Amino acid sequence: MISAPLVVGYGNPLRGDDGLGWEIVRSLAEKHGEDYAHFIAAHQLAPEIAEHVAAAGLVIFVDAAAHEPPGSITCRKVSANADDTRPATHHMTPEAVLTMARVLYGKEPETWLYTINGMCFDVGASLSGVVSPKVEEVSWLIASQIDDYVKTMERTTAHA
């Protein structure tokens, strides 16, 4: 049995581009169906997400960023970081959640973080014109990664 992939989009959907993670989760769920992956949309990462991470075979976090030109997309691999000892707030990092999954559940699945750099984080429920077209692009990238993961796991299972 293949462990389901998990997609976690997080941010504040009432702060403009900060809500892009929600939009990508919604887009993926609408296009591929809710059984395509385990989808979570959240304001911020919280401790109980570690349990979902531990149960997944592939984990993808989606967040907004603000340190690169608006609209630019980044993707990086996330590792559990035992040295991530920042005070626990409601603002946990993907590294912190993965660390919890490792320490508490003994699981550290392959994990990636996609970000789109936002342009407008003012109060408002819609994405900026720069970020909005990127939702489909990132959704496609994530879907490709999930499809590759599922194919790989199916091959592995078939050969076992």
Added chain:
Amino acid sequence: MSQTITIDPVSRIEGHAKITIELDEQKQVRDAHFHITQFRGFEKFCEGRPFTEMPSLMARICGICPVSHLVASAKACDAIMAVRIPETAAKLRRIMNLAQHIQSHALSFFHLSSPDLLLGMDSDPATRNIFGVMQAHPHLALDGIKLRKFGQQIIEWLGGKRIHPAWIVPGGVNEPLTEERRDQILAEIPGAMQIILRTLEWFKEASVKYTDEIRHFANFNTMFFGLVDEGGGLEMYDGVIRIVDAQGNVVADRLDPANYQDFIGEAVEPYSYLKSPYYKNVGYPEGIYRVGPLARLNIASHIGTPLAHKEWEEFRGPNKRVILSSFHYHLARLIEILYGIEMIEKLLNEPDILSDRVRAVAGPNSLEGIGVSEAPRGTLMHHYRIDKHGLITWANLIIATGHNNLAMNKGVLQVAKAYLKGTQPTEGMLNRVEAVIRCYDPCLSCSTHAVGHMPLVLQVRSHDGEILGETARK
């Protein structure tokens, strides 16, 4: 020379704030303030929206307690429609609200405050966090996750979908509870009950180590404010307002929450975006009161479930004294979790809980509506006005954290006076100043609607603003 010490931002709370401590010429603490440095534009943001959108819009204010806003907002909309919602709908809303209390209290206790309580106020700040708890007490960390998940799972099951559940609506709820869902929730009750009972047992024993903190953590006379049911018992969803003083005398009782403007004033201070509500009959700032778990247990005459009532009797003692130290918010939170689990089970076993009559339908029949309920952090008030087309023209939100603003400021001052020695405070002293704020579990995203980062900076300043010293915790 007078000096100011600044803690900015405060860590392990929800949101972004700073603390300043002013020293006089003799280097003694003169004053202290808890500054909320975020701005909430939410009351303006919703103007022009149809009132029927308000519950789902308001739920997005906060990621920690969306259901609380959903409930208060829906109640305000019920008032605009001038309907009495079906009994079953009220019970189902209660269940979701209690699940919200459980998950929020679990986050506060297990993940934000347990590092202080398990590892010690003076322990190494590098490991005094949830990761330190995970290493030293993994079972407790897991219990915290399981209990929070219990509450979250109920919300998700009732909401019907993972993203944007819009189950609580003006007039009731939009779908009845199925037998399958009810049984799913009931099956989770024993596990949650075991966790809270063993946590209560542990914490009551452990808290004797914190005698000094109990003495100095916002341990002063204030009034206590909140909802009680018709019989004066603990109430989370509906009921009437009761106010008691520090001696336990009932100052006001059976106040209609819809008349809140008659008895609550809202002061504004230049150092904070957070309003400072006060009891009008006493005036400002003497009209200080506290809300939330400690207040609810102080104003209640009893608790409507057996195990929580037993804990409440022990908490209040044989003379039913009012508990003044805000350190005891932690224990009050655990007792409320117990109450929530028991009450959810009770409500789910009521014969009409599966009724399909769960929504009253009407258009706007009043141009104004007020909804009040108890959120995890205290009494939450949503007040809307609409035009003849049903569009919001004005909104006022009094958030639980705001009610506690005066008490949090006074608490910071008390802790600073007790622990601050000289202008180079120790890390343990700083942690206690923050910990007294964490007792209230303030939700600043709710009260100001913004989010922030959490490193901590301490500055010692002279009266003319010169920085005399600075330390940072990242």
